[in-house]
Amino acid sequence: MAFSDSAEELKHLKRAMSDLVSVLALPAVWSGQEPRQIVMTFHDALMSTLDLDFLYSRAKFEASVQPIKILRTAPLSAASQNVEKTLHTLNRRFEDAPQNWPAEERGHFGGQEYSLLSLPLGIGGEIGIVVASSARADFPTQSERMLLSVAANQVTVALQQARLLSEQKRIAGELEFRVAERTLSLAAANVKLRKEIDDRKRAEEALRASEINLRQIIDSVPGLVCTMSPAGETELVNRPIMEYFGKSIEELKGWTLGNNDAVHPDDLPRVISDFRHSITTGTPFETELRLRRADGVYRWFKNNGGPVQDTGGRITGWYFLIIDIDDRKCVEEALRASERNLYLTINTIPALAWSARPDGTAEYFNQHYLDYLGLTQDQAQDWGWTEAVHPDDLDGLIDAWQFMTNADKGGECEARLRRFDGIYRWFLFRTNPLRDESGKTIKWYGTNTDIDDRKRADEESRRSEARKTAILDSAIDCIVTINHEGCITEFNPAAERTFGYRRIDVLGKQLSDVMIPPSYREEHRQGLARYQATGESRVLGKRIELTAVRADGTEFPVELAISRIPMDGPPSFTGCLRDITERKQAEQELRRSEAFLAEGQRLSRTGSFFWRVATEEIVWSEQLSRIFELDPSLKMTLELIGSRMHPEDLFMLNDMVEGARYGSDLEREYRILLPDYTVKYLHVVAHGTKSNDGQWEYVGAVQDVTDRRLSDEALNKARSELASVSRTTSLGIMTAAIAHEVNQPLSGIVTNASTCLRMLDSQPPNIEGARETARRTIRDGNRASEIVTRLRALFKRKEVATEPIDLNDAAREVIALSWSELQSERIMVRQEFDEDLPAVRGDRIQIQQVILNLLRNASDAMREIDDRPRQLLIKTECDDGKNVQLTVQDTGVGFAPDAVDRLFESFYTTKQEGTGIGLSVSRSIIEAHRGHLWASANDGPGSSFAFSIPHDYSSEPN
Amino acid sequence: MMNPRSLVSIVDDDESVRESLPDLLKEFGFASQTFTSAEAFLASDGISRTECLILDIAMPGMSGPDLQRELKRRQSKIPIIFITAQRDESVRTQLVESGAIGCLFKPFNDTALLDALNAAFRVK
Structure with a gap:
């Protein structure tokens, strides 16, 4: 974003920072809120912070619950004219699978053109989506995009927490309900049991009473007595018989069995049979039978009779005792039934x-x-x-x-x-x-x-009580219960410690008097009263933060969750309090340090990351997302990073991933290519450590060094221009070789000039020949003066110094010196050194100059290569036991087959900025060392330049 | 005595030398032929007719001294005048000690060349 002046930029920056802070403060507001409230406050905050025409959110938690869909429009905006239609359009537009949501687009709503920015809630939009819109053409600006994306992240986290909280509450409630239910059913079972036992006792008592009654009845039965003649006719009856039958003695006399209706017809045949038997045999008679009373009622009697004999043993008559056993019979019958019943009962x-x-x-x-x-x-x-x-x-x-x-x-x-x-x-x-x-x-x-x-x-209940006590006693949180009148009924040790009261001193006291600062007491009482009256509560079941007061009068912030104890009767409550002084401070500290870090990262254009290699888990700082211009809510993957890598530098990423498997530290410079084709230069430094499970984890920083790199490049260019001069200057030792280049054309000039003079001096003067040689002289002179102009100051004569040289060491030094240059050209250097290489004799600086020249040529040849890695191989070997060879192989443009002869000519160059003296000078140096320098085309792309020098140079030449 | 039509061969990879020297030699009264490399000279049929060789030291492939050694190995008696753009006295000393007529540092003047040629034909 461009700003007219720094004051404007500062103002804008301040505004963006303060917006960011207010968005970051949202989670504090959301704590304990319902999802819908969270989304509403989210809308309030963003509508008041950003210049939006409308803001739409859709959030869904469970498949069973309808998603929350909220549309907020700015007053006077076109969207506010037809909210229903806008909402309908948006609902339909974003009903799709998240991958089909457009990130940004311009569209029409109610005839007005809008820019839309949509942000998925949750990593893959699984929670929902936020769509912000403005009629402004420049919407969203970079800071708006950042704010919206931070806010969307925040609301995602808050919604997830809200879901978690409600789930926990639901489970806790269900558990308490089940315990209460079980307790009630046990109590009911006990009552029933007690009742059954009481009933049983009553039944036993009734039985006993009836048995006693039976005995009394039996004892009080009056006897009926009568006598009969030997033939069985009634003779004498006692009073009760007369009373019973309602007959006079006269009427009863002469009764015999069968001549009246006294005996129940059902009993008669049996009784007659028994009686005849007794009379015939003279044996005692005993039977039970029913006799008809005067009123027609049959009653049971026991009839005992016996013969009355005279002294001669002759039967003179019979007497009978007839006892009314009807009551007993009934009781017996009842008892039998009752016993049967009891037996059944007892057994069932x-x-x-x-x-x-x-x-x-x-x-x-x-x-x-x-x-x-x-x-x-x-x-x-x-x-x-x-x-x-x-x-x-x-x-x-x-x-x-x-x-x-x-x-x-x-x-x-x-x-x-x-x-x-x-x-x-x-x-x-x-x-x-x-x-x-x-x-x-x-x-x-x-x-x-x-x-x-x-x-x-009982045991469980005892244990549960013990557990509850243990929980209360050991809880870190303060747990306080109050009854419906607001009096404290429980006050655990944590509460004692936190508030500075002894439990014994506060039980029964008003909660508000003990724990709530005077200024809030009235509010608390009203809240309790309102709940008692209407059942409405602003605090029940929520996590709220408020101020509490200690015994010594100091006030401090607490987090409080109140729930009603699920019991019958007047409501009582349990409150869970936590002193959050430290947390508040820590939150503030954290927020401040996060703000500092974010600001620091923003200002230094440095992002940080964490990378667990085995699981490919990558965590990015927001600034890093900003550098890569990626949505911070996206899950970072190597693929995503790869999609931003500059195609030419992609191999570096692969290289780093490969290296990271072995824990090597990373330091690279690479480019990323943004969708708008902007190129950024990034410098990454990462250090690997092994985690507890033995996996490599990297913590690293990525700095956007584009500005520096661009100025570096300019500087480098200047430097290399200078270097190409100073390089040769510093190599005064090379003068002899350089002289070769200069003396060559001079030689032609002198020869031609001499020839010309001789032709003119000859008789007759060879004018034609002289003209030709003069022409050549002038041509070569011009060429030479050009060279001389270029080189004059650069070379001076010096003897070649000879010393033993380790070609590997010499090459390593050159690579080290060229490292940053090679890096900036994004060239991968591979070294294959024969470590048993014998030393050569010569001038170390000159040899290094040749190696440097070959490296530079290779680097230059790859400058235009974008479709393959720029790889450079530098190799040393002992070719045939006599010569030491060094090869520099590149993957560059190579050279045409017919160009190979001209490569080593002085001032032959294919390079725009080259002097064309490098290779010929190099060849001169190598030849001065009794060696050869040659070029060859690779099998694949690029070319190879190599030189070989005899390692026993000291014995040469002879 | 100098044979005016004696053949002088020139071996040098530098074009300006091959272009300018023959005219000067012609002014001196010699016939001449030029070769771009030692290998080309060895491959030619001109070796036997060559009465003097003007030879460059530093060339791609076979160098001047290499050719000198090769000719010595073939028992050739062709006198050799080395020319070089590399002004190194120690090299000249070595070459003269190994049997060369002389070693001229490019650019050399016509008189120096003529002196060397005279010396070569005196030896011959």
Whole structure:
């Protein structure tokens, strides 16, 4: 972006920074908010910060929930004229898969042209999208794009956190609900059990009462007495008989069986048969029968009779005692039914029922009991059942039972019983004695109730209580509970430490008086009152930050989450508080240092990155994204970086990735090519360290050195121009060789001039020949003066110094000196040195000059190469045991086959800026060292230049 | 006595030498032929007729001294005048010691060449 002056730029920068800070502050506002609120505040912030016509967001969390779609328009904008239509268009436009969303485009809404910038929420837009739009043609500017992208990142993070928070809350709520439900159902089961036991007791009492009643009835039955003749005719009856039948004695006399309706017709045949038998045989008569009372009602009677004999043994008559057993009969019948019923009940109720004798030995077990123990009635008899009692509980149970029988008083006791399958479960043994009228115990009845679940629940509840206490005691957060009146009911040790009160001192006190600064107390009371009245709360279930006060009056920031304790009755609340003084400070520090870092990175145009090689995980700083002009929300990958690399430098990336597998430190300079074809020069430095899992991790910095590089290039150009001069100057030692180049044309001039003179002097003068030689002289003279002008000052004569030279060392020095130049030309240098190379004799500087010249030629030959790597191979070898050879191979433009002869001619050059003396000078130097310098074309692209020098130069020449 | 039509061969990779020397030699009264390299000279049929050789020292491929050694090996008695653009006294000394008539540093004047040629034919 261009600015008219620095004041304008500063103003703009300030504005952008302050916008950035306000966007960065959004997460503090969002903490604990619902997703919709987050998106709304996000819209508020951006609409008030940026000059937008409308802002549209779509965010979705779960497949089941409708996405949040929000459109905010600027007042007076064309979009605000028809919000419905705009929203509809946007909904449809961005309904697609995220990869189909246009990043930026210009479009029409409501007849007005708009620039759109869309930013995916989430790495791949999986959460949704934000679309910002403005009618301005320059929208989005660089800073707007950056702000929107930072804000979109922030809102993505906030939305993800909100989702996480709501999920946690939902799970916690569900858990508490389940515990409460289970507790309630256990309590209900206990109540039912108690009721069943009470009912059973009442039933037993009723039975006992009826038995007593029965006895009383039986005892009070008046006897009916009558006598009969030996033939079986009624003779005498007692009063009750008369009363019963409602007949006078006269009427009753002469009754016999069968001549009246006194006997129930159903009983009559049996009674007649029995009676005849008794009369015939003279044996006592005993029967039960129904007799018709005066009112027509039949009642049961027991009829006992016997013969009355005279002294001679002759039967003189019969007497009968007839006892009304009708009540007993009924009771018996009822009892039988009741017993049957009881038996069924006892055997079917899901309790273990039993009875015992007064001495404590067991008498009866219901079927359920026997099935449960897996014993037969006989096996369980007496003390047999104790075999199923848990050994640890047996003594206690026997003691309790003996105590009950001794005290003759019912009671209860708990013990484990072994089920048929070997599992022990807890039972409650309850007994009650059955007493006769005198109060003597005649039997014991008992039930055993399975209380295993309750026992476990009790145990669980005890543990849960202990856990809760432990949590409360050890919690780092302050946990405070209050009842509906706002009085403190719990105050854990962390709260004691944080607030400086002892639990004992604050229990029962008003929360607001203890923990809330005076200025907020009224608000708290109103909030509590409002909740009581309407059930509305601004704080429940949220994470809020507020100010609290300590016992000593100091105020400090806390984070607070309040939830209602899910119990019946008046509401009570639990609050979880955390002193966030340090966090606040740290947040502020962090924000400040992040701002510093971001600003620092921006100002120094340096981005940083973290790279885990094995997983290809790459984390970029925002500035790095800015340098690469990539969306910071994109996930960085090597492919993405590769897409920005300058095609010629792509191999460097591959090279770096390869090197990184072995942890080598990276330092490179390479170019990136942006979509608008701008080229940036970047300098990367990265250091690798091994992580705990043995993988290489790189932390590095990337600096945009474009400006420096461009000025460097200009400088370099100047420098190399200078160098081509100073290089030769510094090599005064080369003068002899240079002289060769100069003397060659001079030689022609002198020869021609001499010839010319001689032709003119001859008789007759050879005018034609003289003219020709003169012409040549002038031509060569001009050529030579050109050379001389160029070289005059550069060369002076000096003897060749000879010393032993290690060609490898000499070459290495030259490479080191040329390194930055080669780097800036983006040339990869490969070295293949024969380390056993013998020394050669000669002038080190001259030889190095030749190597330098060959390197420069190779570099120049590759300057225009863009379609393949610029690679340079420098190789030394001992060719045939006598000569040492150095080859410089390039992948450059090469030379035409017919040019090879001219390559070494002085001033022959294919280069625009070349003097054309390099190769010929080099050849002269090598030849002066008794060596050869030659060129050859490669099999592939480029050419090779090589020289060889005898290593036993000292013995030459002869 | 100098034979006016004696053949002088010139071996030099430098074109200006090959262009200018024959005219001067002609003025001196010699016939001449030029070769661009030592190899070309050895391959020619002019060796036997050559009565004097003007030979450049530094050339691509076979150098002047190489050719001198090769001729010596072939028992050739052709007198050799070295010419060189490399002004190195130690080289001249070595070459003269190895049997050359002389060694002229380019550019040389016509008199120096004539003296050397006279010396060559005196030897012969």
